[in-house]
Amino acid sequence: MAVVGRTQDQLLGSVVTTARAVLSVYLEPESTCFENIWRVPAASILSVCRGRKTGSEYWTPDATGRLRFKSDEECREAFQDVFFKAVKARLRSAFPVGSLLSGGLDSSAIVGAASRILAEEDRSLVTLSSVPMPSAQGRVTDEHEYIDLFRGAENLRMLDVFAPGRGPFDDLENLVKSASLCSYSYQHFLYTAFVRAARDNRARVILDGDGGELSASCDIRGYPAELLLAGRWKTLVIALKNLGANRAVDLAVIKRHVLRPLLPYPVLRKLNRHNRFGTLIDYPIQPAYVQDVLGQDADRIMDRILQLASEYPDHRRNMVEDILLERRDLRQRSHAGFVDYQDTQFSYPFLDKRVLEFSLAVDGRFKYRNGSRRHLLRLGMDGLLPQEILSRSSKAPLSPDYHLRYQSAKKRARSLLRDFSAEGKCSKIVDLRRVLQAIETTPQYRAQYPMQADQDSQFTVPYALYLCYFLTSFES
Numbered sequence: 001m002a003v004v005g006r007t008q009d010q011l012l013g014s015v016v017t018t019a020r021a022v023l024s025v026y027l028e029p030e031s032t033c034f035e036n037i038w039r040v041p042a043a044s045i046l047s048v049c050r051g052r053k054t055g056s057e058y059w060t061p062d063a064t065g066r067l068r069f070k071s072d073e074e075c076r077e078a079f080q081d082v083f084f085k086a087v088k089a090r091l092r093s094a095f096p097v098g099s100l101l102s103g104g105l106d107s108s109a110i111v112g113a114a115s116r117i118l119a120e121e122d123r124s125l126v127t128l129s130s131v132p133m134p135s136a137q138g139r140v141t142d143e144h145e146y147i148d149l150f151r152g153a154e155n156l157r158m159l160d161v162f163a164p165g166r167g168p169f170d171d172l173e174n175l176v177k178s179a180s181l182c183s184y185s186y187q188h189f190l191y192t193a194f195v196r197a198a199r200d201n202r203a204r205v206i207l208d209g210d211g212g213e214l215s216a217s218c219d220i221r222g223y224p225a226e227l228l229l230a231g232r233w234k235t236l237v238i239a240l241k242n243l244g245a246n247r248a249v250d251l252a253v254i255k256r257h258v259l260r261p262l263l264p265y266p267v268l269r270k271l272n273r274h275n276r277f278g279t280l281i282d283y284p285i286q287p288a289y290v291q292d293v294l295g296q297d298a299d300r301i302m303d304r305i306l307q308l309a310s311e312y313p314d315h316r317r318n319m320v321e322d323i324l325l326e327r328r329d330l331r332q333r334s335h336a337g338f339v340d341y342q343d344t345q346f347s348y349p350f351l352d353k354r355v356l357e358f359s360l361a362v363d364g365r366f367k368y369r370n371g372s373r374r375h376l377l378r379l380g381m382d383g384l385l386p387q388e389i390l391s392r393s394s395k396a397p398l399s400p401d402y403h404l405r406y407q408s409a410k411k412r413a414r415s416l417l418r419d420f421s422a423e424g425k426c427s428k429i430v431d432l433r434r435v436l437q438a439i440e441t442t443p444q445y446r447a448q449y450p451m452q453a454d455q456d457s458q459f460t461v462p463y464a465l466y467l468c469y470f471l472t473s474f475e476s
Helices: 072-088 105-120 144-150 188-200 223-230 233-243 251-262 265-271 287-294 297-308 315-327 353-361 375-380 402-423 432-438 455-472
Strands: 044-049 052-057 097-100 125-130 156-161 205-207 345-347
Touching: 072 105, 072 353, 072 375, 097 105, 097 188, 105 125, 105 144, 105 205, 105 375, 125 188, 144 156, 156 188, 188 205, 223 233, 223 251, 233 251, 265 297, 287 297, 315 353, 402 432, 402 455, 432 455
Parallel strands: 097 125, 097 205, 125 156, 205 345
Antiparallel strands: 044 052
């Protein structure tokens, strides 16, 4: 399916979706919305010689590697060696280095490693932590108690980033200027604040814990089914008990974690159990436009996308598929469009190929144990991080007061969407009627479940408005 060189009416042919489907760009990672302009996918090389271009991959994840450790201590030492090398490689800078610190396990591991490496060089690390606006403190669940565990460290310069008055509808004109696709985070305003805080402290590199879920923090899908096939019955029963309610093996757990990975995709499709996400994100795109652009290809593309989300009775294969899917990610972690990001580089130690390869090769018993997910990172950082962080299972959002920021900015967003609707702009592509209904809902937020997603405020409304600005940026 060609997606470049089309008319302006078709410029979103590579990214629009049918309802309940993810972006078709995952099937064509090189495509953009610009004629005769392509992207270079991650881990790829583009060569141009005498007007001819060729592309090749210089690395791809491999599920066949094996690391066999006899003990936890042996695994811990090996992990620390690889992880510290990955972090150290990203600290080479003539300027101070910054690191995001949310209080979660991934960002804390990076800060813990980076601070020790820099201490040996008599250098300091600038940490950047998102905290609620003063008006929201005490009203939302945040990470301050875990962030505060690092305070007092000699070579940490800890900065709290409040981003007062900022929200998801800021800088919309600037947001769309430098992106090849409409693929922005609803928390882009927070990354803008991080970059500005880093710049004010002369830091040009920001370490980010994003990507941990693909390596040392992976949630090893398919592992119980893998244990069944390997005949590791005792370990399987323990795993199923920890996955079930009240530490009991129930039928729902067996269906979800054992039977589903064992069934081939055609069977799951027939049973309508092929979607491991339950309900895929519903994009606010006009179904008629999708059909107009994709035609008879629409169902085939949707089916191929759902196959990308298949789960296998092999946790390493699932890890490989997740890494490959992430390679196709729209943003590819470039933070494209974030205001003022141009002079700052985000760097991801967990996406270092050494860390990815190590995490793939380690046996599942080091990744999941006695109900403890993300066990490889907990084990690897044991003794290097506070126990409160190593043992935590909770999490708060990166922007803990997002729902309040969204509410305060809704009036402006509503006005902008009504203007787009009245002028007829984007109506052929964006379902503005549905979006205007969504903006009238109040964000669902419960302090005891702060990570619970809210479709309307976190996706439907922001994405639709970003898309409208993206589309109208092509006007002459």
